[in-house]
Amino acid sequence: MAATSSGSRISNSNGEGGVMRIEVLREKCQGHARCWAQSPDIYGLDDEGYILPGDIDVPDERKRAAWLGAKSCPERALVIHDEGETSR
C-alpha cells in the first residue's frame, strides 16, 4: 500500500467550527501501532506498521476514538488540536 499524499485523510463532515485535528509527527513514530489498535479507521499504517503521513481532521462523531488513539502513543507523536487546546 502506498502512503497517501500528505494532507488530511478524514475530513470534517459538517465543516463547522470545533474541528479536531490530529497533527502527525511522523518522524517520532516508531511503529508501536497503539493508535491503530485503538482506532484503526482513523489511524492508518503503512506496510512496515508505521503511521501514514499527513495530519488528520476528525469528524465530531469520531472525536472520542481519535482522542483515545492519540493518547495511546508511547512516543507522543500525535498532537491533538481541539477547540483551541493542544495536547499529546
Added chain:
Amino acid sequence: MSAIPVHVPPELVRDFSYFTGPGMCPMRGGDPQGALAGLHDGPPVFYAPNNTYDGYGTWVFVRAEDQRRVLQDAETFSSHRRIFEKALGYDLPTIPLEIDPPEHGAYRSLLNPLLSPRRVMAMEAANRARAIELIEGLRDKGHCEVMEDFAFPFAVGVFLEFLGLPQSRRQEFLGWADKQFHGTPEERGEAIRTVIAFMGELVELRRREPADDFMTFVVQAQVNGRPMTDKEAIGMGALLFVAGLDTVAAAIGFDFRYLAEHSEAQARLRADPSGVTLAVEELLRAFPTVLMTRIAARDTEYDGIVIKAGDRVSCPSMVANRDPAEFTDPNRIDLSREDNRHVAFAYGPHRCLGSHLARRELVIAMEEWLRLIPTFRIREGTEPLTYGGHVFGIEDLQLEW
C-alpha cells in the same frame, strides 16, 4: 567492580544493583519489578557503581519522561553496546539493535514488514491452535509447572517456527539463552560463541539450500543496494534469537502468577474475555522483563549531570512503568487501566521489533488458558522463583486447579 569515574559527583552514587539489590537476587515468591518502585522516592538520575553482570557502573534513569528522551536520542545514547565483543574477540553487532540511525533504517525497514501488525494477524490461527493443543494436553492433570509445560513450549515454539529452526532443538536453544542471560561471565561467553557458530552454519545452509524461512529471506535480501553479508545475517539471526527466545515466556509466567494469586481477576476476565487485551497491557506495565542499556556516544550534559562518552546508561522499563508522573496510582494493578503508555517494549527507534507478535501471543495465551482451565492458584506448598538482573524472570511456577 570498576572505580567510580571522577566526573560522577559522590552525591549521585547509590548502592544499587539489578543483580544483588533487595528483591533482585533469585528468591522464592519475590516481586523484582515491585521492588524497584521505591526508586521514585529518590533522585531522578543516579550512578550505580556495580550494576552489570560483568561489574560495570551505570547511570540509572528513573523517570519515564527522561527514559523517553534518552531512548529517542540514539545519536547521543548509542545502542551499539558491543554485546558480543568480549566473548568473540571481535565486534559482531546484533542487527538492528546495535546499529544506530541513520544506518539502522535500512535494516529495520527490511525486517519491519515481517513482524508488522498485519503480518502478525496472519499468524493468529496457527498460534492459537498451538496454545490450545498445549493446554488441552495438560488440563486433565489438575496441575502443572507453567514455564516448562506451557509458556516455553508455546512462546519458543512460535518463535522457532518464525525463524525456521527445528522444534526438536528447543531445550538446547533455551539452555544457550539461559546461560547467556543468567550465567556466569564464562558461561555467557561460551553461550554467545555457540549461538554465533550456530547462526554461521544456518547462514551457510540457507545460502546453499534456500527454504521458506527467515534466514533464507535475510541472506537473499539487499541492503543499501548490495547483498547482505554473512556477518550481517549472523547479527540479525543472533538478535532475534536472544531477544525473542524467552522474553514472551517470562511475560506469560508473570501474567499467570498474578492471575493465580487473584482469583477475582480470573473471574472478571472469564465473564468478559474482551477485557484480556487491556489486562495484558497492564501486566506488561507492571511486570516488564527487559531493561534497556545505552552507551553515551559523546560527552553530554543531561539536566546538569555530566555524562562522558562511553558511560553506560540504564533505562529500566519496570521503573518508568511505575512513574507517578505518568501513571495514576502506579503501584496499583488495574487490569482495566486505559491510559497506559508503558515502556515494556522501549521507546525510540529501537522499539521492540517483535512487539506486535508478543502482544498477540500474550493475549492468546491468557484467553485460551482462562477458557480451558478452571479457577487456578499457586500449588499448595510451592512458591515461584523470581529474579532480577538484565532480564527479569520467573521459574518453577507451579499451578493447580
